[in-house]
Amino acid sequence: MLCPKMRIRTILFFMDTLSFYMPGRVIFGLDSRMRLGTEARRFGARALILAETAFRSSDSLNELSSVLRSGGVESITYAEIGAESTSRAGEECLDLAKSARVQMIIGFGGLRVLSMAKAVAAFGAGIYDLDSLKKEGESGTSVYPYIEVPTACRNPFMLREDFFLIDARNRHSSVFRRKEAFPNLVVLDPRYAAGLSERKRSAILLDTMLSSLEAYFSRSSNFLSTTILLRSLGLLAGSISSMREEDPSELDLRLYQAGLLSAFGLTMGSPGIGSAVALTAGGLFQIPKSGVAALMLPVILEYGRRACPDKLARMAPIVDEDTRRMGTSAAADTVIAALRRRIDSLQLPLRFSDYGLSSRDLPVLADAAIETGLADQLPQPLDQEELLNLLKGAL
DSSP states (O other): OBOTTEEEEEEEETTEEEEEEEOSEEEESTTGGGGHHHHHGGGOSEEEEEEEGGGTTOHHHHHHHHHHHHTTOEEEEEEEEOTTOOHHHHHHHHHHHHHHTOSEEEEEESHHHHHHHHHHHHTTTOOSOHHHHHHHTTOSOOSSOEEEEESSSOOTTTTSSEEEEEOTTTOOEEEEEOTTOOOSEEEEOGGGGTTOOHHHHHHHHHHHHHHHHHHHHOTTOOHHHHHHHHHHHHHHHHHHHTTTTSOHHHHHHHHHHHHHHHHHHTTTSOOOHHHHHHHHHHHHHOOOHHHHHHHHHHHHHHHHHHHOHHHHHTTGGGGTOOOTTSOHHHHHHHHHHHHHHHHHHTOOOOSGGGGTOOTTTHHHHHHHHHHTSTTTTOSSOOOHHHHHHHHHTTO
């Protein structure tokens, strides 16, 4: 458990500087969701739950409402967020929150709904004018307390102050930051992964690996985040090898551990261009983010070959490769080859054409991804033309 008001300021260690601030609380573990009612009661007695359409009549959503009620929290639910949802849905949620006089916002589901819920909590006065929100930047503070209940192990924005919205005008994905827009509470329960298909679990695993890898490559990473992210990557790489043999509940527990480590590392690192492409492809073409993230992972590995081969070389132990007698370049190549074999073993679609995209779509995708600003912390600059060339390699 991460303690409330955890604050570490400017620690010097071998010329490394670290500064991070995490005011929220994280509850992790099997059946931790059953504690949500008593924990949520600290923020009030009325909650608005934002959920995906897939959960509209699900046992999981009914249980969530029941657990809240047992803790003294009444709730109303907006379960209308799907692949086609844009910032306009956020306005509907705000109207509902105001009319019901709720005292907290709860996000329940995957990355799309969690970002929408965080946006509603952060910009309680209105989110219809995205241009104004971009100009406003980090000024102001969140309006509603926000509780996050992920139903998958990964969310690169989980412990950060930022989130993304899909613009209703053009379906471009924009990343926003709001001062102290951290979740007040995150409940991570691996039980929510029960029943996932092997294909979906594999895609989520690679999505989490992409987030950890990009944060590890990030210019803003440091000695602490590097240690945490290597551990996350090691758990994920090992999980690929045992995907078909291991008990799913044990595998899910490890994936959730890796997801939490990834989110923690991302408080010091940053998502990158692969995540930006996955987000924008979801907005523009309504493709599942986890599917595009799996596709982008080999692309980012190739980018890392030229941008930060030393970091790739350090990953050799987590893929069970002995590179002690190799130079940096050869060791990096060995790590990439080992990871590619593991990724290929999952037999997921790894081409844009598998999702119906053509060469005409890639320039639009590249431009929109660069606009998110998630390329700012790359170890080497990457412009639209260079990104387009990388994307063409995965067509």
